[in-house]
Amino acid sequence: MTLLEYFESHPEILEMLQKRQITNRTVAAQVGVSEAHLARVLAGLGVKKQRGEVVERREAAKTLAETRKKQRQNLAKSVILGKKTIEQAAIQAGCSERTLYRYVQQLSNI
16 A cells, blocks of 8 residues: 555544644554655645644743843843842842843943
8 A cells, every 4th residue: 555545545644644643753654664755755745734832832932031031131231331230120030130140241241
């Protein structure tokens, strides 16, 4: 049985692959082909996988980290310019004074 025949007789497998409910490795093992061959056949069929939950969470965490970093850099600039104290900036940033001291030191070295 070819992969195309397999997918014609098991359309639910294609749907599960698209929704990331099953891995290429699992399907390849069931059918008895390599993951690379399966990937080529899926690409030829135009199968597009949905974005996984893990990828979305990872991107959200990255965005949050970048936002925190920018906020802390801006607060460190305020400390350097004498507009805020380290204590005030740390409270506003929701971090320790030590963390803000590091940001101030980094900006002072530039």
